[in-house]
Amino acid sequence: MRALIIEDEIRNANKLTRLLQSIDSQIEVITVLESVKESVAWLKQSEAPDLIFMDIRLEDGLCFEIFEEIDIQVPVIFTTSYDEYALKAFKVNSIDYIMKPVQEEDLERALNKFKSRQVVPSFTDSIKDILGHLHKKEVTHRSRFLIPYKDGFKTVKVEDVDFIYSEQKITHLCLSDKSEMIVSQTMDELEEELDSTVFFRANRQHILHIDSIGSIHNYFNGKLKVVLVNDPDREIIVSREKAPLFKNWLNS
Structure with a gap:
């Protein structure tokens, strides 16, 4: 069986490959693709695989694109x-999914479901339904954080957050007054919870508030370098694939 993996975290892709081959040595992972753009180009010109494993959030957008x-x-x-809302849509449309981090028993269950299929369905209409549900979904953005402080707690308003960064899997809020707070949420969780009109995921390590950006410079190979108002020495690079999305966000 020929499998294609679409996943922008190479560590996750490597783990998935190892698990697949552990479950069934006859599974051949053809290649790993990291972005929407790269996946569209590959699928247009390559022989179709037997099965695709697809991460939802890729470096340049959602895989639904x-x-x-x-x-x-x-x-x-x-x-x-x-x-959960999207997962319900997957169930309704009989599209299987595995929650991260991927566990071997969940992967084996999904593979067994795939192998038991008698007819290969078209997923295009189902995906359109999912997109419709997601577009109609009422979005509630996070407005504040409750943070442990001394012998109690304190609240921090989202409007006071200048930018967010991750270091050694710890998420830091950098506030407008240049103080820092540690929060329990992951960068992926915050990307979902924050208002995307004012916050942008520049790369895996940084989420930027629109007002935190001091200047933007062209970088090599189509990348962009962002200089922050309150932390100009911090190096923030936006990938070539994500640069158009970043420009569109700034221009919206």
Whole structure:
């Protein structure tokens, strides 16, 4: 069986590959693709695999955008930490998914479901339904954080957050007064919870508030370098794939 993995975290892709080969040595992982753009290009010009493993959040957008460009006619198993509403949509449309971090028993269950299929369905209409549900969903953004402080707690308003960074898997809020607070949420969770009109995930380590940005410079190979108002020595690089999204966000 020929499998394609679409996943922008190489560590996750490597783990998934190891688990697949542990479960069934006959599974061949053809390649690993990291972005919507790269996936669309590959799928347009390559022979279709037997099965696709697809992360929902890629470095340049949501994987659902791939289905808007390509009519995928092979089964897809999503790997996801996405919200419950979307997962319900997957169930309704009989699209399998595995919650991250991927566990071997969950992967084996999904593979057994794939192997038991008699007819290969088209997922294009199902994905369109999911996109419709997501677009209609009422979004409530986080407005504050409750943070342990001394022998109690304190609240921090989201409007006081200048930027957010992750270091050694610890998430730091950098506030407008240049103080820092540690929060329990992951960067992926905060990306979902914060208002995307004022916060942007520049890379894996940084989420920026629009007002935190001092200047933007062209960097090599189509990348961008962002200089912050309150922390100009911090190096923040936006990838070539994500640069157009960043420019569109700034221009919206």
